[in-house]
Amino acid sequence: MFTPKYPPKDTAPPATAAAPATHTPAPVQPNSAPVAPASNRPTVQLTPGSALALAAGGGAVVLVVGAVLVSMLLAVAITATSVAVVAVVLRSMVKDFNNHR
DSSP states (O other): OOSOOOOOOOOSOOOOOOOOOOOOOOOOOTTOOOOOOOOOSOOOOOOHHHHHHHHHHHHHHHHHHHHHHHHHHHHHHHHHHHHHHHHHHHHHHHHHHHHTO
């Protein structure tokens, strides 16, 4: 069950070494620029109204993400403050408990 299973040995005859083929480069034409194929997709044209809507949408996204990040930072700050207050109160209680013994 756990023994490895190897593929069968190759039965093809060994390839003989062939002489390397000589390559002749194609002649280079001096002023030939590659031409991109024509696309069937329509081009997107931004009108001033759509550009304004796109900018307003981007600004709204930035504001929402900023508000979320600020609220998360505020939550962490409030939690840290409350933990610090609890630590001070507990320290005071332990100190008073040790003094009254």
